[in-house]
Amino acid sequence: MKPSIKTYKSEDFRKEYLNDDPELNRLFEKSIVDFFCLRVEDLIEGVLKPIKPSREESHTIIYITEGSYKTKIGFEEYTVEAGNVLVIQAGTVFSVEHIITKNKGFTCHFHPDLLEGRFGNRSLVSEFEFLEVGHPSVVNVDHHSKGAVDNVFERLVREFRSVDKPNPQIIQSYLYALLSELNVLFGLNSYKERNSFIRIVSKLKSLAHTHAQKNLKVSDFAELMNLSPNHLNKAVKAITTNSASQLIDEVKMIESKYLLYQSDLSISEISFEMGFSDPSYFTRFFKKKEGIAPSEFRKMIEKS
Secondary structure, three states: OOOEEEEOOOOHHHHHHHHHHHHHHHHHHHHHOOOOEEHHHHHHHEEOOEEEEEEEEEEEEEEEEEOOEEEEEOOOEEEEEOOEEEEOOOOOOEEEEOOOOEEEEEEEOOOOOOHHOOOOOOHHHHOHHHHHHOOOOOOEEOOOHHHHHHHHHHHHHHHHHHOOOOOOOHHHHHHHHHHHHHHHHHHHHHHHHHHHHHHHHHHHHHHHHHHOOOOOOHHHHHHOOOHHHHHHHHHHHHHHHHOOOHHHHHHHHHEEEEEEHHHHOHHHHHHHHHHOHHHHHHHHHHHHHHHHOHHHHHHHHHHO
């Protein structure tokens, strides 16, 4: 029986994976519950061991300024390069197999209640969709936003390390500023990604029409487009909600209907023309997609 994935409270996670450092303990003890913001280099040397697949009740935002960082979120592995921000949403399953101690940057950790509860505004928080499980996890900080993002992280670290207990209102204000900057970046990233996906779908449709007479699979089209089958499927689903295989079949149906309507070829000849080795396979394929057999479709067209 596989061990269940553990969900940690912040304090329990620190006890499990961080050294018992007196200075860090002092900072955590005086801080707001389930909040901290530190430089990566100040925290990472205290990590005791690789992190097994786990969940946390809090959000974690990691901003790498030097080096790179690898983590798995769900089943997908991410490499976070310098200039990237990684968001590990509360409730997300994540793991880290190798701890690299040469990285620099910032890590900010906060419970949703800090924004949504006593000090927060629930309607504002709902705007930050990237904090929801399943949304994109990595975004690049462009040169236009770098100054603002760096500045907010510096202020959060300063407030966390202050002699007095961090002020919740100040922390909240800085967090909103940071999340607003990231919201813009994720929005730009989504816009660029969508445009890229639209181009991929357009190219696939064109290739599917060109090669409609061949019995090509999704992997064949992916190779023609220099993409992985997974990325091709992701693009098609994002734009059409269908899989790449369904889109290819739709194009094959369009070409089949064209031949049934415009040519004098027999059903058998059309089936071979469309890449089917057996006319009965073609009939089953057509009926599954259209609800009627190709012979019935031809008769219906002739009557109209």
